[in-house]
Amino acid sequence: MALLSWQTGKLIDTAEHGPATRSFRFEVTGVNDFTFKPGQFITLDLPIHEKPNKRLRSYSIVSWPDGTNQFELLVVQTPGGAGTQFLFHDLQPGGEIKFRGAQGVFTIPEDLNGSIFLICTGTGVAPFRSMIQYIYKQGLQPENLHLIYGCRTRDELLYFEEFNQMASEIPGFHYHPVLSRENWDGLQGRVHAVYESLCAGKPESRFYLCGWKHMVDEARQRIRDLGFPDKSVHLELYG
Ligand SMILES: Cc1cc2nc3c(=O)[nH]c(=O)nc-3n(C[C@H](O)[C@H](O)[C@H](O)COP(=O)(O)OP(=O)(O)OC[C@H]3O[C@@H](n4cnc5c(N)ncnc54)[C@H](O)[C@@H]3O)c2cc1C
Secondary structure (H helix, E strand, O other), rough: OOOOOOEEEEEEEEEEOOEEEEEEEEOOOOOOOOOOOOOEEEEOOOOOOHHHHEEEEEEEEEEOOOOOOOOEEEOOOOOOOOHHHHHHHHHHOEEEEEEEEOOOOOOOOOOOOOOEEEEHHHHHHHHHEEEEHHHHHOOOOOOEEEEEEEEEHHHOOOOOOHHHHHHHOOOOEEEEEOOOOOOOEEOOOHHHHHHHHOOOOOOEEEEOOOOOHHHHHHHHHHHHOOOOOOOEEEEEOOO
16 A cells, blocks of 8 residues: 555654653655645654564654645653664654654544544644644634643643644634643643543543553543443554
8 A cells, every 4th residue: 555655754853842752853755745634643664673563663743734745743752762762862853764654543533513522641642733733724613622631740731832822713622731740720630530521411522532551541441431432432542
């Protein structure tokens, strides 16, 4: 399949996003336009192991399709992790990397009617940033779209100003940042209490969960316990 053939990405630049999190902007060589659906991921083949299946690391695309041949990833450094060690310390601007994709079915809902809850922690916000920027740029009108984003501290909240600005300009989009380990004048605690109170009395709600197992598993169970059918829940599990 053409979409899943290996291509080459050249690192253009990087940007720091708080402690241990960095974005990486790549240009796809040999094409004018790199198309993907907001929410999809790509898989990198990193030179970190002899065995091909131990070299692969997937990352959601944090940018949105804009008609260029570029895409951006948002990566948190895993202590002792071979893939992130390579990305953070060995890969330099101008360096090239093999990747395949974009792929995946965790994509922007085609129908933006009703209540939709996008729930994430940490870099799990990446596919949602792509979706919401796309909605913003295309002038789409969600009816009742909530981003519930949990982090430990204020400096870990990625794209804080950007999401606040989009929430003030996109009618129907609501941004709920939640901090678990720092006092501030916003929501405090974990993500779960936030969607549990917002979805009460809205039986047609749809849920999109993205991030690491502990949060995603707990959210899926809690949503089940609230009586929502499994088909109302979409997942992107990072590990
Ligand atoms: C579809 C998909 C999309 C992904 N998108 C992103 C993304 O946009 N941004 C991103 O940073 N990562 C993303 N990941 C995770 C990424 O693929 C790697 O697993 C991660 O970068 C760690 O790679 P590593 O080689 O450094 O560590 P490894 O040596 O492969 O990982 C060590 C262990 O730590 C676990 N782990 C790694 N990071 C965390 C964490 N923050 N919290 C809890 N456990 C963790 C892993 O599951 C693994 O068991 C995605 C994974 C998948 C499957």
